[in-house]
Amino acid sequence: MPSVCWLVPRVTQVMIAKLFYFLLISAVALPTKAEEGCHQLRSTAPFKIALFADLHFGEDAWTHWGPLQDVKSIKVMSSVLDDETPDFVIYLGDVITANNIAIKNASLYWDQAVSPTRARGIPWASVFGNHDDAAFVWPIEWFSSPGIPEIRCRVANSSCSGEEECHFEGTQRLELMKNEIERNTLSYSRYGPKELWPSISNYVLQLLSSDNPKSPVALLYFLDSGGGSYPEIISSAQAEWFRQKALEINPDSRVPEIIFWHIPSRAYKKAAPWFGIHKPCMGSINKERVATQEAEMGIMKLLVERPSAKAIFVGHNHGLDWCCPYEKLWLCFARHTGYGGYGNWDRGARIVEITEQPFSVKSWIRMEDGSVHSEVVLSP
Amino acid sequence: MPSVCWLVPRVTQVMIAKLFYFLLISAVALPTKAEEGCHQLRSTAPFKIALFADLHFGEDAWTHWGPLQDVKSIKVMSSVLDDETPDFVIYLGDVITANNIAIKNASLYWDQAVSPTRARGIPWASVFGNHDDAAFVWPIEWFSSPGIPEIRCRVANSSCSGEEECHFEGTQRLELMKNEIERNTLSYSRYGPKELWPSISNYVLQLLSSDNPKSPVALLYFLDSGGGSYPEIISSAQAEWFRQKALEINPDSRVPEIIFWHIPSRAYKKAAPWFGIHKPCMGSINKERVATQEAEMGIMKLLVERPSAKAIFVGHNHGLDWCCPYEKLWLCFARHTGYGGYGNWDRGARIVEITEQPFSVKSWIRMEDGSVHSEVVLSP
Numbered sequence: 001m002p003s004v005c006w007l008v009p010r011v012t013q014v015m016i017a018k019l020f021y022f023l024l025i026s027a028v029a030l031p032t033k034a035e036e037g038c039h040q041l042r043s044t045a046p047f048k049i050a051l052f053a054d055l056h057f058g059e060d061a062w063t064h065w066g067p068l069q070d071v072k073s074i075k076v077m078s079s080v081l082d083d084e085t086p087d088f089v090i091y092l093g094d095v096i097t098a099n100n101i102a103i104k105n106a107s108l109y110w111d112q113a114v115s116p117t118r119a120r121g122i123p124w125a126s127v128f129g130n131h132d133d134a135a136f137v138w139p140i141e142w143f144s145s146p147g148i149p150e151i152r153c154r155v156a157n158s159s160c161s162g163e164e165e166c167h168f169e170g171t172q173r174l175e176l177m178k179n180e181i182e183r184n185t186l187s188y189s190r191y192g193p194k195e196l197w198p199s200i201s202n203y204v205l206q207l208l209s210s211d212n213p214k215s216p217v218a219l220l221y222f223l224d225s226g227g228g229s230y231p232e233i234i235s236s237a238q239a240e241w242f243r244q245k246a247l248e249i250n251p252d253s254r255v256p257e258i259i260f261w262h263i264p265s266r267a268y269k270k271a272a273p274w275f276g277i278h279k280p281c282m283g284s285i286n287k288e289r290v291a292t293q294e295a296e297m298g299i300m301k302l303l304v305e306r307p308s309a310k311a312i313f314v315g316h317n318h319g320l321d322w323c324c325p326y327e328k329l330w331l332c333f334a335r336h337t338g339y340g341g342y343g344n345w346d347r348g349a350r351i352v353e354i355t356e357q358p359f360s361v362k363s364w365i366r367m368e369d370g371s372v373h374s375e376v377v378l379s380p
Numbered sequence: 381m382p383s384v385c386w387l388v389p390r391v392t393q394v395m396i397a398k399l400f401y402f403l404l405i406s407a408v409a410l411p412t413k414a415e416e417g418c419h420q421l422r423s424t425a426p427f428k429i430a431l432f433a434d435l436h437f438g439e440d441a442w443t444h445w446g447p448l449q450d451v452k453s454i455k456v457m458s459s460v461l462d463d464e465t466p467d468f469v470i471y472l473g474d475v476i477t478a479n480n481i482a483i484k485n486a487s488l489y490w491d492q493a494v495s496p497t498r499a500r501g502i503p504w505a506s507v508f509g510n511h512d513d514a515a516f517v518w519p520i521e522w523f524s525s526p527g528i529p530e531i532r533c534r535v536a537n538s539s540c541s542g543e544e545e546c547h548f549e550g551t552q553r554l555e556l557m558k559n560e561i562e563r564n565t566l567s568y569s570r571y572g573p574k575e576l577w578p579s580i581s582n583y584v585l586q587l588l589s590s591d592n593p594k595s596p597v598a599l600l601y602f603l604d605s606g607g608g609s610y611p612e613i614i615s616s617a618q619a620e621w622f623r624q625k626a627l628e629i630n631p632d633s634r635v636p637e638i639i640f641w642h643i644p645s646r647a648y649k650k651a652a653p654w655f656g657i658h659k660p661c662m663g664s665i666n667k668e669r670v671a672t673q674e675a676e677m678g679i680m681k682l683l684v685e686r687p688s689a690k691a692i693f694v695g696h697n698h699g700l701d702w703c704c705p706y707e708k709l710w711l712c713f714a715r716h717t718g719y720g721g722y723g724n725w726d727r728g729a730r731i732v733e734i735t736e737q738p739f740s741v742k743s744w745i746r747m748e749d750g751s752v753h754s755e756v757v758l759s760p
Contacts, residue, residue: 135515135550135609138578143606143615144677168578168609169549170515198518198548226523229515229548235523297524 053315056340058109069339093129093262106171107179129262130227239298253308271326282376283322318343433695436720438489439477449719473509473642486551487559509642510607619678633688651706662756663702698723
């Protein structure tokens with residue numbers, strides 16, 4: 001059945017009942033990782049994506065509290081994955097809290113965060129948040145009495161403890177992504193074009209239908225909104241990359257485009273509901289001010305001008321989970337999925353469901369306790 | 381003549397006319413660097429130290445402006461060294477602006493900063509400032525059009541340019557100090573006790589008289605006041621180290637102690653003159669508010685209680701150059717020496733002169749243009 005599907009990852013062998021498939025369009029690949037990949041999806045159902053936002057694995061890694069939150073976050077993801085059985089998962093940034101991780105390779109925590117998805121054979125993609133790539137931040141309390149606690153820096157089979165074996169310099173975006181990609185055949189993440197570095201997670205995935213493999217159902221764009229080791233920004237260069245890529249693969253704006261990044265652009269502030277959440281906005285919590293990127297450098301202008309751009313999904317604000325219209329777009333927050341990070345609002349995950357004929361995007365929020373709310377149709 | 385002087389550095393061969401000498405009391409040494417060192421000083425004159433504060437080498441390293449400032453800073457140091465011919469130099473932190481340096485080894489710039497002193501065969505010691513050990517800070521402008529400039533990352537004989545060969549992770553305190561010590565026989569800097577890490581530049585030098593080598597003239601304490609990769613702080617552990625060290629080598633507070641670190645402690649705020657500078661304070665500029673450490677964790681309490689502690693010298697505030705009494709101590713600012721760093725006040729260096737019999741500490745400021753001002757006696 002899958003005719004255009006070359007370089008089929010191993011996982012496709014266990015997913016043969018599916019009829020859609022993914023085709024990776026654009027990425028800078030490692031020599032060890034093919035540039036193209038494809039993935040078959042379920043036949044009858046629409047294509048369902050679960051967004052896991054702000055997991056913050058590794059937060060307060062040296063305390064009892066921290067590792068306990070990570071266990072709870074795994075429970076949230078497991079519950080959502082079992083309730084929704086999505087076709088795909090998107091890790092929407094702040095997968096880890098790197099500034100609390102004093103080991104050389106923060107990928108240890110990243111790997112824990114993707115484990116519930118991997119264990120179920122579900123493919124995924126990820127974008128970076130501001131907490132993923134940051135230097136270790138020394139707590140000032142450690143410099144007063146009783147001093148620096150003994151940090152356990154055990155990694156895999158090599159045991160180490162104490163300061164000498166620990167590492168306080170952080171793990172860079174490129175290394176985190178390298179580790180994700182090389183260790184996981186299910187990962188659809190990419191490094192992005194080198195000319196956009198230090199911004200890394202910039203790539204696009206093409207969703208194809210097996211009924212008509214030459215006619216894409218949608219384009220899923222992933223952009224790195226910065227933060228941590230460099231400013232919280234989507235750069236002019238990224239906007240230009242998007243412009244050229246869109247011109248190349250979707251010149252007539254015929255294929256719908258859905259966009260994912262971590263930190264809200266400034267437009268989110270304009271679209272935000274004032275008190276509570278009223279139609280046409282849809283959501284359940286509106287508990288804080290939108291924390292936006294540091295500047296707007298062109299990406300929003302391009303997106304609002306493209307009729308094919310349907311919706312943007314971001315994380316970052318744990319106390320916001322609304323979708324609001326903005327120009328011809330929808331601007332959506334995900335839902336805080338992790339027990340790491342600030343805020344005690346109940347945990348959950350935003351689900352995005354794409355239907356092919358006629359094309360539609362529907363979204364709702366699935367909570368840890370199994371309940372569902374805030375369903376909204378994001379396309380005509 | 382130098383009877384207690386073991387492990388005489390090579391430099392002593394060219395300084396045989398001197399009668400005082402230094403003996404390093406306390407340091408954690410590398411295997412390649414002896415723990416003890418000694419240094420002979422001039423016979424007739426008192427012991428004269430030049431403080432070079434806030435040089436900020438490597439600032440705006442990718443522009444034309446930046447490297448030009450470094451050339452000017454070398455001229456300031458050269459002028460002061462030739463006018464004063466000091467016996468010793470203290471680099472009082474912010475030797476480099478690490479957050480502007482995109483090469484793997486920021487020691488390249490550190491080395492430029494110590495070169496005028498080394499070229500004259502003058503020994504020196506250094507303490508860290510908040511700008512010496514920091515990650516590269518990406519300017520937000522680089523993410524707008526026209527993008528990231530081509531950075532020249534040429535190091536020594538290996539030529540490299542462009543992003544791939546550059547390095548944006550910073551050079552840690554330990555590596556900077558390792559490079560200073562291993563490359564320079566004239567350096568009296570030390571790593572400090574390992575239990576104080578990440579705080580590095582914590583050590584004490586003993587100034588001995590050749591007339592009576594068993595009776596030290598003064599103890600010079602160096603403390604790392606943090607900043608950059610960890611909080612701006614002198615920790616409880618550092619205070620405890622000072623307490624124990626002082627008890628060990630100066631139990632009866634008989635030997636005068638002079639202290640050097642980079643960021644003013646909170647006591648400086650209490651001692652600061654209000655408008656202008658009036659007696660008993662002495663200085664020439666009082667142009668900004670004291671920018672203090674983030675907290676006070678015990679060092680000041682120990683110092684004000686010791687009759688032997690005579691004065692503290694700091695840098696950090698480029699617009700302050702006063703000395704003011706505080707309890708039984710003197711709190712002094714150095715003078716902004718470098719053309720790097722904020723502020724356009726004329727450049728200069730504070731000179732500290734120690735006389736043995738009777739013991740006295742005198743200080744003044746020598747300007748780049750050769751003028752001298754703000755002379756003050758810091759001991760009875």
